[in-house]
Amino acid sequence: MNQPMTIDDLERLVGVEFPVGEFTIEGYEHWLTTDAIGSPPLPDDVAHPMYAYYAALGGMGLTLDELFAMVGSAAADGPMFGEAGLEFREVMRVGETYRVEGRITGVARKTGKRAGVFDIVSFELRVVDSSGAVAAVSTNSFVFPRRTA
Amino acid sequence: MRVSAGTELPVFEVGEVRAAAMKTMAVLLRDPNPIHFDPDVVAALGMGVRVINQGPTNMAYVVNMLVAWAGDTARIRALKVRFLDNVRAGDRVVAGGVVTSVAGEGRHRIAECDVWLDVVGGPRALAGSATVAVETGEAAGETPAK
Numbered sequence: 001m002n003q004p005m006t007i008d009d010l011e012r013l014v015g016v017e018f019p020v021g022e023f024t025i026e027g028y029e030h031w032l033t034t035d036a037i038g039s040p041p042l043p044d045d046v047a048h049p050m051y052a053y054y055a056a057l058g059g060m061g062l063t064l065d066e067l068f069a070m071v072g073s074a075a076a077d078g079p080m081f082g083e084a085g086l087e088f089r090e091v092m093r094v095g096e097t098y099r100v101e102g103r104i105t106g107v108a109r110k111t112g113k114r115a116g117v118f119d120i121v122s123f124e125l126r127v128v129d130s131s132g133a134v135a136a137v138s139t140n141s142f143v144f145p146r147r148t149a
Numbered sequence: 150m151r152v153s154a155g156t157e158l159p160v161f162e163v164g165e166v167r168a169a170a171m172k173t174m175a176v177l178l179r180d181p182n183p184i185h186f187d188p189d190v191v192a193a194l195g196m197g198v199r200v201i202n203q204g205p206t207n208m209a210y211v212v213n214m215l216v217a218w219a220g221d222t223a224r225i226r227a228l229k230v231r232f233l234d235n236v237r238a239g240d241r242v243v244a245g246g247v248v249t250s251v252a253g254e255g256r257h258r259i260a261e262c263d264v265w266l267d268v269v270g271g272p273r274a275l276a277g278s279a280t281v282a283v284e285t286g287e288a289a290g291e292t293p294a295k
Contacts, residue, residue, distance in 0.1 A: 029177055032173055032177060033173075033174070033177055035170075035173075036170040036171075036173040036174050036177075036206070037170070037174075037206055037209040037210070037213065038163055038210070038213060039209075039213055039216070040213055040216050040217045042216075042222065046222055048209070048212070048216075048222070049212050049215075049216065049222050049225050050205065050208065050209045050212050053205055053208070054177075054178070054205070057178075057205075058178065058179070081204055081232050082231070082232075083229065083230065083231050083232075084204075084205075084208060084229070084230055084232070085227070085228070085229040085230075086227065086228045086229075087226070087227050088222075088223075088225050088226055088227065088228075091222055091223050
């Protein structure tokens with residue numbers, strides 16, 4: 001367990017921007033991905049809509065370990081995926097490179113009968129195309145056990 | 150086919166979730182969690198003997214259902230899910246959904262749907278909601294999917 005953070009410390013993270021990253025939808029990776037997930041046939045250069053997620057998480061400007069450390073946790077603490085949301089604004093294209101911007105959007109501390117104290121940290125990733133248009137928005141939350149909070 | 154509240158979406162079925170596909174996705178997603186590729190670790194963690202599918206792949210099965218139904222990826226506007234349970238290698242899973250409302254006027258309307266992924270003979274692995282654009286037909290309150 002990393003250093004526990006107070007809820008005030010966590011709330012100060014809301015709005016903090018991640019470093020900007022980028023993600024390129026490589027043709028061979030897209031082929032392998034659509035094969036692995038059993039995608040229906042897609043037009044030649046059209047990326048599977050799940051690339052809104054794959055590009056966001058794959059291209060965000062910090063690693064998950066760095067994100068966990070930012071909120072005073074680590075992979076060994078057993079953080080769990082909570083919810084995932086995708087907003088599809090533009091069709092994403094195979095071969096395109098997208099900029100990925102991100103920020104923490106919310107924190108909440110809760111207590112469960114069995115789970116004890118845990119924090120829910122939400123973050124948003126915007127996938128931006130080369131024209132500057134937001135192609136997709138990925139919102140995610142992680143649940144962090146806080147046995148020592 | 151026409152779309153209105155209560156319309157069931159055609160299901161998308163995966164006859165057997167493949168361990169090999171999980172290995173491919175572990176590499177592509179740079180996901181080092183061994184529960185997706187090492188059955189010995191799964192057993193050591195007391196999670197059974199079969200490797201566990203990546204959550205985003207479970208989500209992708211639902212997206213596949215929406216793509217097949219809508220006929221055009223551009224019509225899928227939003228998806229939100231909660232992860233409820235695990236899918237394991239060898240499972241048969243079925244993605245399904247139902248239209249809960251159709252809103253808007255004119256030719257282009259928006260269908261709100263409840264969606265899910267069930268393990269056949271097992272738990273519901275995922276549940277959520279989706280927003281899909283649909284083209285209207287002439288009949289008021291009813292909308293052809295494509």
